[in-house]
Amino acid sequence: MKICVGYASTEGQTRKICRFVADHLVDVGHSVELLDVDAAEGLDLARFDRVILAGSLHLKRFQSSLDGFVRANAAVLAALPSLFLAVSLAAAGDDAEDWRGLRECVAQFCADVRWQPARVEHVAGAFRFTEYDFFKSLAMRYVARQRGQVVDPHADREYTDWAALAAALDDWLGGVCVKA
Template sequence: MRVLIVYGSTEGHTRDLCHYAARALGEAGYPTAVEPAGPDASEPDPGPYDAVILAASLHIGRYQAPLVAYARAQHEVLNAKPAVFISVSLSAAGFNPHDWEGCEDCLAKFQHETEWTPALVHHAAGAIRYSQYDFFKRLALKFIAAQRGQPTVTSRNYDLTNYDALRQFVTTFAFGVSQAR
């Protein structure tokens, strides 16, 4: 069984998560390709794969435009085969019900825009990469992080992802698909 992972990433954390997921799937015996969603929404072709994982991160209430365009262009294939979504956000690191409602609202908008309904969704906590932000974004993220009890030392970067949960999600998905075949 072959798995395709297609992602959209702004600062690289979602890309890193997808490569981690591919290693976990490979270790479990599932050959996996990882590709960015690019300007041509028809590529990569999900047709030759048995299962598909899409992943994108939320920034200011939206997922990356190339990944949204890809999901929209491929929605018929994605709806016809086992396909899941990994939504990456800082909100997934917290316990604030308002933040979680926002995640669900963004997911609903994504599903409406793309006409794709993932079989499952995994909300992965993102990363705070202070070293990659300009002064104003660093200040804004520090304020948001402080409000939510997250790290605020701007001389460091923070990875908030629960890698065990991500590994469990992707391997359980692949195992389920392989058993249904």
């Protein structure tokens, strides 16, 4: 199958996640176009069989570039089997209130842009201290403390579960594997 993997990433973890997704899809025999939705001008989404879109939460909102991409491609997206990868730090934990909030953020985003992805996967992201400016670093150290996590403010800390992500992809593909 021809699969489009489009992402929006502020500090780079969603980009890394989508590179993994693209590699995994290619490994099982699919043809993939990986792109930052910010640079998707002129893309003809209709030539794909499926689409995966990914974005990350910042202050409970997904990137405006993702918002713009979905709105600009609404008609084609409505006709394509789709998967939304929602990246966040809350997904790294098991706090019921956090998870309720995550589902609300996704529901709000999908309602705003009028997109109903066939499937949503919540993917744990990362603290990217090497990418933060002074104020973001302070804020994220506070977030880490609130979550009871000890972090090194000079190093990144990744929570993405790569094996679980690969399994979710395989499930979404429903066994459509081109290579043996």
